[in-house]
Amino acid sequence: MGTSSFQFMRAFPWSVVCLIALVTSGCGKPPQVLGDDECFKTVDALWTAITARSPELLDQSTAELKRLHDTRQLSEVGFIALEKISAKAKSGGWESAASDLRTLIRGQTRPTQGSGAASAP
Numbered sequence: 001m002g003t004s005s006f007q008f009m010r011a012f013p014w015s016v017v018c019l020i021a022l023v024t025s026g027c028g029k030p031p032q033v034l035g036d037d038e039c040f041k042t043v044d045a046l047w048t049a050i051t052a053r054s055p056e057l058l059d060q061s062t063a064e065l066k067r068l069h070d071t072r073q074l075s076e077v078g079f080i081a082l083e084k085i086s087a088k089a090k091s092g093g094w095e096s097a098a099s100d101l102r103t104l105i106r107g108q109t110r111p112t113q114g115s116g117a118a119s120a121p
Contacts (some may be wrong), residue, residue, distance in 0.1 A: 023107030032108060039068055046082065047101055053094045062086045 002100050025068055042064045049057030068074035074082075081104060090098035 031075060031077040031081050031104075033082065033104070035075075036073060039074055039078075042074075043082070043101075043105065046086065047098075047105070050089045050094060050098050050101060051053060052087075053089075055090070058086060058089055060104060 033043060045057065045064065046061040049061045062083070063092060065074060065079060069079040085097050085100045085104070088100065
C-alpha cells in the first residue's frame with residue numbers, strides 16, 4: 001500500500017465525521033416555529049425583548065415559549081433553538097442573539113390566509 005493510499009485511509013474517517021457534524025449542526029434551514037399565531041406572537045415578543053435588551057421581557061417571553069412547548073404548540077426543535085437564542089441574550093450576547101433570531105425568523109414559512117400553501121415571510 002502506497003503512502004498516499006495510507007494517508008487517504010487515515011483521513012477518510014475524519015472527513016466523514018466532519019461532514020456529519022456539519023450536516024447536524026444546523027447548516028440547513030432553521031426549524032419551523034411559527035406554526036400558529038400564538039407562536040408567531042411569542043417569537044415577535046422575544047424579538048422585542050432582545051432588541052430592547054430587556055431582561056424582564058426576555059423572562060416573560062421564555063416563560064411563554066416554555067408554555068407553548070409544554071402544550072405541544074411549539075416543536076422540540078424549535079423550542080431548543082429559541083432557548084439557545086434566549087440563553088445567549090441572558091448571558092449578555094444581545095446582538096448575537098438578535099442576529100440568530102433574525103436568521104431563524106427569515107427562515108420561517110407561514111400558511112397564507114385561506115389556503116394551506118406556505119409562503120416566505
